[in-house]
Amino acid sequence: MAEHISVLLQESIDALNIRPDGVYLDGTFGRGGHSRAILQKLDKNGRLIVLDKDPQAIATANELAQQDSRVNVFHCGFKDFQAALNHLKINKIDGALFDLGVSSPQIDDAERGFSFRYDAPLDMRMNNAAGQTAAEWLNTAPESEIAQVIRDYGEEKFYKRIAAKIVASRPLHTTVDLANICRAVITKHEKGQHPATRTFQGVRIFINGELTELSAVLPQVVGCLKTGGRLAVIAFHSLEDRIVKQFIKQQSTVKPLPKWVIAKDKDLEKPMLKIIGKAIRATDAEVKRNPRARSAVLRVAEKAV
Numbered sequence: 001m002a003e004h005i006s007v008l009l010q011e012s013i014d015a016l017n018i019r020p021d022g023v024y025l026d027g028t029f030g031r032g033g034h035s036r037a038i039l040q041k042l043d044k045n046g047r048l049i050v051l052d053k054d055p056q057a058i059a060t061a062n063e064l065a066q067q068d069s070r071v072n073v074f075h076c077g078f079k080d081f082q083a084a085l086n087h088l089k090i091n092k093i094d095g096a097l098f099d100l101g102v103s104s105p106q107i108d109d110a111e112r113g114f115s116f117r118y119d120a121p122l123d124m125r126m127n128n129a130a131g132q133t134a135a136e137w138l139n140t141a142p143e144s145e146i147a148q149v150i151r152d153y154g155e156e157k158f159y160k161r162i163a164a165k166i167v168a169s170r171p172l173h174t175t176v177d178l179a180n181i182c183r184a185v186i187t188k189h190e191k192g193q194h195p196a197t198r199t200f201q202g203v204r205i206f207i208n209g210e211l212t213e214l215s216a217v218l219p220q221v222v223g224c225l226k227t228g229g230r231l232a233v234i235a236f237h238s239l240e241d242r243i244v245k246q247f248i249k250q251q252s253t254v255k256p257l258p259k260w261v262i263a264k265d266k267d268l269e270k271p272m273l274k275i276i277g278k279a280i281r282a283t284d285a286e287v288k289r290n291p292r293a294r295s296a297v298l299r300v301a302e303k304a305v
Helices: 009-016 033-041 055-067 078-087 104-108 134-138 143-152 159-169 175-185 197-208 210-224 238-251 284-289
Strands: 023-026 047-052 071-075 093-099 225-235 273-275 297-303
Touching (some): 009 033, 009 093, 009 225, 009 297, 023 033, 033 047, 033 055, 071 078, 078 093, 078 210, 093 210, 143 159, 143 197, 159 175, 197 210, 210 225, 210 238, 238 273, 238 297
Parallel strands (some): 023 093, 093 225
16 A cells, blocks of 8 residues: 655645644544644644544544644544534634545555545445445436536536446446446546546545535634634645635635725724635645645635634
8 A cells, every 4th residue: 555645744734833832623634644743843732633534544543642642533524623622622723734635545445445446345435434335325326416426526527428327337336337437438538537537536525525524614613713823725626625715715805895884993894814825736846756746735824813
């Protein structure tokens, strides 16, 4: 299995502007690269809360927590971060980092069913101990629903053909079953891209509720940031990044008052966030070391009020 390399590691740690005695949230622990880097910036009074859906990621996080008492581990999606804070009796945090999408270990573990490169059970669950598998959904969902998921979450223009072929080919059991359907339907695709890439993305996002969870967590976590606290989000495809970009933009601007309104500065509505710098992408050197960093985009904002 390939080693997991944390994307935009130094950039994301710099973005958090870490206070040594602060409280930080790593909402997507993965294999802990970002978490370990955060810990290096904290003193004995600092605290790190880590979350992940993946049981294997949580096993690694628990090992870290046994070595470092500053770490608190919760086996849940980041949408449940508030329950974790409540459990710890923490009201406000100094920063939050979200490294979105599927991790390298999940992709490289054939049995997880995330990749069309392996012949494996068609699973795709980030928490493979709970919920509906991709195969279970694809074998029972209406054709129209499958088509909509592949269109909206996979941004695949051949979504109708693929959905029809899936229904006609039922039951599907393995990643190869789905990959072969995509290969048979899509005769022309982007250079260097497998015909199944967009379909696998769409099904994975749907099965794990990734975009719904992201849209829900952003306003919640901003509400828990201290003034001056930082939010840093690494996205890997346009759908995620669009949600993050639009949210930060919305929260960093206020609607101007009508010209006829007279108000003092203290009465004016203040933006919730301040945008910190431009979107950050991986350098050519990082992409060369880790090709999966090619599509990564880091956006950073600071709590303004």
